[in-house]
Amino acid sequence: MAIAHSGIKAPAAQHAAVVRWFEAALAPLGYTRAMEFLDGLVVGFADSAGNIDWWVTSTAAAPPGVPAPESAAAAAAVLPTHTAFVAKDRASVDAFHKAAVAAGGKCNGVPGVRPHSGPTYYAAFVLDPAGNNIEAVCTAAV
Numbered sequence: 528m529a530i531a532h533s534g535i536k537a538p539a540a541q542h543a544a545v546v547r548w549f550e551a552a553l554a555p556l557g558y559t560r561a562m563e564f565l566d567g568l569v570v571g572f573a574d575s576a577g578n579i580d581w582w583v584t585s586t587a588a589a590p591p592g593v594p595a596p597e598s599a600a601a602a603a604a605v606l607p608t609h610t611a612f613v614a615k616d617r618a619s620v621d622a623f624h625k626a627a628v629a630a631g632g633k634c635n636g637v638p639g640v641r642p643h644s645g646p647t648y649y650a651a652f653v654l655d656p657a658g659n660n661i662e663a664v665c666t667a668a669v
Contacts, residue, residue, distance in 0.1 A: 532571075534582030535608055537657045542585035544631070544656045546570050549583055551630035552653065555622035556612050556663060565589075581612075611662040617649045623663035624651035635660055 537545040549572060550560055557575030568588035571579040614620045621638045628634055636652035644650070650664040 530580075532580040532582060533610065534584060535610070535655075535657070535659055536584050536586050539585050539587035541657050542568065542583070542587070546583050548627070548630045548632060548656050549581070552623060552627035552632060552655070552661065553581070553612065555619050555626050556614055558612075581610075607658040607660065609660040609662065611650070611664050614663045614665040616667060617665050617669070620649055620651050620663045620665050624653060627651075627653035627655075627661065631656060632661070636662075 535545075546560070549558075553572060558572045558581065560570060561573035561577075561579050562571040563569060565588050568585040570583045572581040572583075573579045612623070614623060617638070624634070624638050632653035632655055634652075635654045636650070638651040639649065640646070641648045641650055645666060647666050647668050648664065649666070650662050652660055652662045655661050
């Protein structure tokens, strides 16, 4: 079974910067900004096939019909996550890393083979402006 979509919460003060970072970092993987609502507090990104499967939501967003958090601290809570995006080839992994760092991300693992994950597991890791560990990975044989 495949996952339909996923995403992260970004601190309200960093939301715009995080969205801009993902626009730059995911471009080499074929992603584009595709949808937004709640005055831009929720932004969806689509892959090259047009599937909107990655979302960046501000902690200031309160979608209709969703109960309010019990406290302001709960509403603002953001826990860093690790998300991996599939790249079509190793060059795309390299391009992701370069674009993500150039956009202000922090290198968390240079592009390369990760033998502990498999003999063809080629990945790069970058921390986004909110501290999430974002990975691009290609497992195709060379």
